[in-house]
Amino acid sequence: MQAIDLENSSREPATVCRRVELQLLTTLQCNLNCSYCSLGVGKVLRSQKSASYTIDQLETFVRTHLADREIYITLYGGEPALNIKLALGLVERFPLARFNMQTNGTLLHRVPDAVLARLSNVMISVDGGQRVTDGFRGKGVYRKVLDNLEKIRGRTDASFCARMTWWSGETSADEIDELARTFDYVYFQFAQDEGAHTPESVAAKKAVLGDLVARFFAAPELYPIVPIMGTVRNKLLPARVEQLSNGLSQCRASTNLINVMPDGRVFPCPDMMYEPELQQGDVVANWLRRSTLQPHPDMPCTQCRAQPYCRGNCMKNLYLAYVRKDARWRESVTEPVCELIRHLGDEVERHDPRGWYAGAPVRVRRRLADAEIYEFCEVMP
Numbered sequence: 001m002q003a004i005d006l007e008n009s010s011r012e013p014a015t016v017c018r019r020v021e022l023q024l025l026t027t028l029q030c031n032l033n034c035s036y037c038s039l040g041v042g043k044v045l046r047s048q049k050s051a052s053y054t055i056d057q058l059e060t061f062v063r064t065h066l067a068d069r070e071i072y073i074t075l076y077g078g079e080p081a082l083n084i085k086l087a088l089g090l091v092e093r094f095p096l097a098r099f100n101m102q103t104n105g106t107l108l109h110r111v112p113d114a115v116l117a118r119l120s121n122v123m124i125s126v127d128g129g130q131r132v133t134d135g136f137r138g139k140g141v142y143r144k145v146l147d148n149l150e151k152i153r154g155r156t157d158a159s160f161c162a163r164m165t166w167w168s169g170e171t172s173a174d175e176i177d178e179l180a181r182t183f184d185y186v187y188f189q190f191a192q193d194e195g196a197h198t199p200e201s202v203a204a205k206k207a208v209l210g211d212l213v214a215r216f217f218a219a220p221e222l223y224p225i226v227p228i229m230g231t232v233r234n235k236l237l238p239a240r241v242e243q244l245s246n247g248l249s250q251c252r253a254s255t256n257l258i259n260v261m262p263d264g265r266v267f268p269c270p271d272m273m274y275e276p277e278l279q280q281g282d283v284v285a286n287w288l289r290r291s292t293l294q295p296h297p298d299m300p301c302t303q304c305r306a307q308p309y310c311r312g313n314c315m316k317n318l319y320l321a322y323v324r325k326d327a328r329w330r331e332s333v334t335e336p337v338c339e340l341i342r343h344l345g346d347e348v349e350r351h352d353p354r355g356w357y358a359g360a361p362v363r364v365r366r367r368l369a370d371a372e373i374y375e376f377c378e379v380m381p
Contacts, residue, residue: 014290015069016255017069020070022071022097023259025259026080027051027079027080029077030082030104052262058093058260059093061281064288065288079104080101081103084111084112099119099120103122103124103125104145105125106144117156119158125165126162129175129178130142132170133145160183161183162183165189168196171208177212185224185225187226194332194333212225226377227344229368231379232348232357234311235308235349235353249315251312251380253316258281258288265279265282265283266281269293272319293316304342313341314337321334321335340381
């Protein structure tokens, strides 16, 4: 393992953004067994039951390294609803922070009002409609999630975002549209799996993207699908990218995500916590340095027509493909995903986004430009 220069790591600013997302994996336990779970790589999932650092140690870490930053906290896992005790301690200890929760939704009914009252947003993981979600997550999961959503809507002012892993080429525009009508927002991320993006699947996803973009520009209000919102915003208002992510990749792993494992180790990407050389800090040892997932000369992004609005997309995919030189990952995951993002941008251009924005009501323009949801999830898929 690479030796850590603790003295220099404490001098260099660890984040380049004034707002910092403190993403706390409150547990690596989960009550589901999703077939594609990224935490299953490197045997991370279920490897740590609960946080072994104390809230006092976390507060000291924040005070030492992030004192001049606005902190907002994401409760993450595993399944964070399995460690409510820590969540209660955090909302009490950090009264000025905003909170987000990323959950599979099946245990939302257990979350106490003291936590719900502090949530700005809840990210709920689904995979599309009922058939696809239950196929990956287990029979009855989709209906359980929607039932729990209705149970807590009146108990919190949080927005609700469906976080959809887009694996199947069979997922339809109508299924995603249903999510957009059920949740306040939909964020989809193309699956990071070597079997997810066959030529047939990519072609099917392109067709769905075209349909969704058409619905976006035809909607009387803002069609709340984050990757389309983000693409339009970044094309029309590129200064927002500078303000929120210093002009870099908007997956946040390069700029302002402090991703803390239950044992206190800090990594830039929650999908790569099995890579010791990527560790960038430790809550217990109280050190922090800049994320090692940064733009690299071998990444071809500067030559890509999507760069002005994509800004690098997923640093994990780029790192594995072009820094690690993993040809299989590049061909089966990174390149197909980049192709889909370029297609998304091309579809947006076909609908004259500048003319649409010029005629949009102020409420729509304001929400497109400044929606808080951009801080809680990736903007690109």
